[in-house]
Amino acid sequence: MPTHDLVDITIIGGGPTGLFARFYAGMRGASAQIIDALPQLGGQLTALYPEKYIFDVAGYPKVLAKDLVKALVEQSHQFGGKEFLNQEVTGLEERDGHFMLRTSEGNYPTRSIVIAAGIGAFSPRxxxxxxxxxxxxxxxxxxxxxxxxxxxxxxxxxxxxxxxxxxxxxxxxxxxxxxxxxxxxxxxxxxxxxxxxxxxxxxxxxxxxxxxxxxxxxxxxxxxxxxxxxxxxxxxxxxxxxxxxxxxxGYVSDLGELSTWGLSLEKDEIVVNSMMETGRPGIYAAGDVTTYPGKLKLIAAGFGEAATAVNQAVHWIYPDKKVAPGHSSNMAIFGQKDD
Ligand SMILES: Cc1cc2nc3c(=O)[nH]c(=O)nc-3n(C[C@H](O)[C@H](O)[C@H](O)COP(=O)(O)OP(=O)(O)OC[C@H]3O[C@@H](n4cnc5c(N)ncnc54)[C@H](O)[C@@H]3O)c2cc1C
CATH class of the missing domain: 3.50.50.60 (FAD/NAD(P)-binding domain)
Structure with a gap:
């Protein structure tokens, strides 16, 4: 079983939240990869309703689910992060000062983790x-x-x-x-x-x-x-x-092995605080998999949580890097300069 290169952030789940998290990680200069149990990216949008219009994503009066995924994949690929599909993350160890995630296909060393596992690995009933x-x-x-x-x-x-x-x-x-x-x-x-x-x-x-x-x-x-x-x-x-x-x-969903990782859980959801911390240092969560008072299970909410989780993770790995990312409109990484 191959052991892959060490990265800063591994995102479990390639739904809208995970895809936006990978973009954000790249924007912050962190190396990031996605692992997903499904054969394609997009989470529920690709698996459950690719041909439906969504009307409540900021900036789109209406957008087909599959087109939103396409745009998210394009945005998230800008910084070259990899994705490993068709493999469910099951194992977690801490080794030599970093985490080691395990799937049926390989071992994935990572400095931090963002769990964006939605409703868990799901399959039609x-x-x-x-x-x-x-x-x-x-x-x-x-x-x-x-x-x-x-x-x-x-x-x-x-x-x-x-x-x-x-x-x-x-x-x-x-x-x-x-x-x-x-x-x-x-x-x-x-x-x-x-x-x-x-x-x-x-x-x-x-x-x-x-x-x-x-x-x-x-x-x-x-x-x-x-x-x-x-x-x-x-x-x-x-x-x-x-x-x-x-x-x-309907669908049968299951957090599977993730529920044995010592995270704070409420039913099948991960309890997070306002920094998207899960109770285990270095492991953050975002999107439908999370719960907190006032939680909304919406794509729009997942985007904000992804940004928070990634910025916290970057600061946790590299304490000299600020939590606040600054404005993308001013970033050199996009060819912009401060105004
Ligand atoms: C029919 C329908 C219509 C909807 N319409 C809207 C709408 O109009 N507007 C709106 O805002 N929301 C809508 N939603 C809800 C929206 O789809 C979810 O809020 C959104 O998909 C959550 O994104 P996510 O990335 O957090 O999770 P998901 O989209 O669920 O993605 C999670 C991914 O994690 C993967 N995963 C889970 N566990 C593991 C594991 N152990 N290892 C590897 N991979 C794993 C899964 O395979 C999945 O691909 C709708 C949902 C449905 C079902």
Missing amino acids: RLPQACAEPWYGRGIHDVVLNPDEFRGHCVVILGGGDSAFDWAHQLAGKATHVTLAHRSDRFRAHDATVAEVHRLAAEGRVEVLTFHELHDILSTGDRLTGVVLRGTKTKATREVPCDAVLPML
């Missing part, structure tokens, strides 16, 4: 029905990255939350038919999206089946051809032909 398991990736898709993949397909969406309703709404114009089935008539989705899907249902463009759950998968040879849904109250079954099933059942 699997359908509990055993009949579904063999069809994942072959007709059952629990992540939709590109809605155009379902153009011309006949789709059944299972779930009653935001993702289920968002995709029912978005795919109505692309798929040949969309059925949304939910095990009750209580939805956890935004009221406006629920109303919009009901409007589409009234026009016959989406079918909404409440009190229904998956009972079986229909197939011909290797091809998924439909589902059998069963009424949760009536127990009656009905066959719904389709060639794509999208279970939108």
